[in-house]
Amino acid sequence: MNEHVENVAVKPALSFGFVVGATSLAFVVSQLDVSIVNIALPQISNSFKADVSELQWIVDAYTIAFAVLMLSAGGMADLLGAKRLFQLGMLIFGIASVGCGVAWNAPSLIGFRVLQGIGAAIMITSSLSILNQNFEHDKAQRGRAVAMWTAAGGVAIAAGPILGGLLMHVSNWRMIFFVNIPLCLLGLLLSIKLNESEKHPNKGFDIPGQFTWMLTITALIAAIIEWHHLGFNNPLIFGGIIFSVVMLLLFLYIEKKATSPILPLDLFSNSNFNVLVLLGMMLNFAYYGTVFVLSLYLQDVLHYSSLAAGMGFLPLTAGFVISNLISGKIMATHGTRLPIVIGLIIVTAGYAGLQIAHADTPYWHLFFPFITIPLGMGMAVPAMTTSILASVTKTRSGTASAVLNTTRQAAGATGVAVFGAMTNGGPLAIVKAISVSSLLSVAGLIIVGILIFKYLVPAKSAT
Template identity: 40%
Template sequence: MSRPNATDSSRQARQVLAATSISYTIVLLDASIINVGLEQIGDSFNSGVSGLQWIVNAYTLTFASFLLTGGTLGDRLGARNIYLAGLAVFTLASALCGFAPDLATLACARALQGVGSAMLVPCSLSLINQAYPDPGKRAAAIGMWMGCGGIAMASGPLLGGLLIHWFGWRSIFFVNLPLGLLGIGLTWRLPRSQALRSRHFDAAGQLTAIIALGSLIAVLIEAPLLGWRSTPIVAGILTCAAFGLLFVRIETRQQQPMLPLAFFRNRLFSASALVSMASALVFYGMLFSFSLYYQRELGYAPLQAGLAFLPMTVTVAVGGLWSGRLAGWFGARASMCTAFCLYAGGAAGMLLAGPGSPYWLAVLPMLAIGLASGFISPAATAPAMGTVEKSRAGIAAAVLNSARQTGAALGVAIFGAMLTALQPFQHGLHLVLGIASIVALAAALLWWFCAGPPVRMAEVQTPAKKRALR
């Protein structure tokens, strides 16, 4: 009897890995494929840069805001149930994006995609952990899961360019439908999962976080058009400050907060979260800016833009695959600082690849930018996870993912605002690249002074504090 049971368990584990890999593929594919469709979307709806910023940030904003709650719901109601619901929401939202009649509807559908992603991504890891109890097999499964996401990220611009060239911009959303339905079919066959533990749903923290982060992004996007002293912008700034302070107050008083602020008492964890946010800010901000540059300024078709991005997106996957080895060879501190210097050097190099310059001048800088982005994400995660207890690894990973998504939203908002405020476009792009270099170098300095031997939270907390965290 043991052999059939082992065979069934192995088959079910492979089915879990297939289902979760499909979901992670479409989540990261959607994050990168949208960039080559921005110009076509803008032409269809007669939208300026601010409207395109909302199309990108409606997704990243809700993804970042609901990611911690998605993990909590998975713990309370079962990872399989919430994963299935999230995948269904994402697939439905993709169909709504494809049929959107106007910009506002498209932005709302993109926000719904973000909610679905926030539900399924943390539950994907929970399902893999349950399906692979052996640590070695679990590590291999997670590596394959992340590898599928890296391939999707790398192929997104090129695939998007091909789809738009053949079928128009709506096809970049419709491509999610067969993948989503396949993932739902695979997940539906899995046995229902039970809640691992009962965790409190932090509704007040969730609401205040959404309002604070949403008002911040809105201010950054709309201020160049409305003016920093206009009534809506001033109201937005006050709203962001008030709800941000209220969020911190709520989280410090909750017994089971959505965002455990105690994590940030550890210097290495705080540094990991900040450099993850800085990396996403620089990468996604430049990806948005380069997309507008190639299509609006140089007149590239979507397929040409997808091909132009290929050096950068392919090296994202390469950097992720080699991250662990490089950190092992050269050390976490030196390798991470080098990666951020690659960011700064890549941004500086792109200044030489302006209008009239041959494309090959941009290849080396984009290789550096992509390699840095791929390396930093896993390299920042590993030391941070070493600072927390194993029982809290899931929520710690969700915090780091939220930091990345917040950084991505801020990058698109800030860099887009600069491109809108400064004309001609080339002047705004020069400022964007200068700010990207400064942020990257600041992150390198931060990591240099904060990286050190991981200190577990259990070693720095008093028993009373640890009881409060449970």
């Protein structure tokens, strides 16, 4: 293979659809595994006699590994080239999916979920970097590409419970992992034709920074998950939180001094970058945590079968499809600010609508929040991602996308840990968890909305 750096403009042989389709597979398989597991939690619990904290670990082991390694993966994509990292991530994710499907107990499943998270971190940042470099010459085309890439992931995360319910109806929970294998193989085959990408001139890896970041996130999430069982007064809990804070401060100090930091702190000198990262964190915190609770609510409170519960999430899929496509069109004519603001208003209304969820609430009463939450997210996320990429040079696109996705995954894992802890105690606790978590989501989104309104500069002038 010719290893020299080529012009990143799309060659005639590679159509817009091919590049977007090939790179979107990474987002599809990674997002599918975020949500498809949720619908299988009761069946996995029965199979392994797992309690709520073990179920939280099964979900969060993936997102923690995702968040922990995303920053390094972004730097590696910029340094070594996005194409080879994309292929490596697909390979790791496929192997890990086989492991999850043959797991023999909860700890082994958690271990393979960690490996899945590693593969996801590598292929997500590299896929977005490939997109940005291929379409950097045409901002309108880049906006469309990112919107379609995001739409694919949005559909996957919303379709996960539906597909999971169908697969478990005809087989069992193990099939939800085996379904990834043909997708990974397809991604590897398509990636062969992708162009090589430009590389960042910086050399070296920030191993101390990677290690301290890993300790920061893992200690925090572990403390939150085990809080309910051990109590805050347990040394492992408050000690874990203190340790996480100390590691975060040490991490920031290391990054300030490092010659090739995994988190270039100068990125945060841009106000757009800061508020958009905060927006991404709040959206994932609320969504990941809420889907975890709703999966238990539909099956353990309303007593739906896994298939019926999966089909109950169908409005989420429809909402993401519709709003992602609309968002791309609005961006093309009005820039990125408008779809972000509209999306925030809609998604906030959706979480407020979950206040009607009780122990005997008919499903049709839940349709409003089930459709408006994805409508709002699907409107805001493509514009948010496009604005993030527009705030940096193309050779730092891998790092910028890594920062965005790292913080989003860390926030999502925290949401599962926080909201999931509220469900301990049976059906009544689950119902109360929906009420409290939706209020927290609304409050957080309102605060972020105020900051967006005050500080976000439209992308056209931000660059």
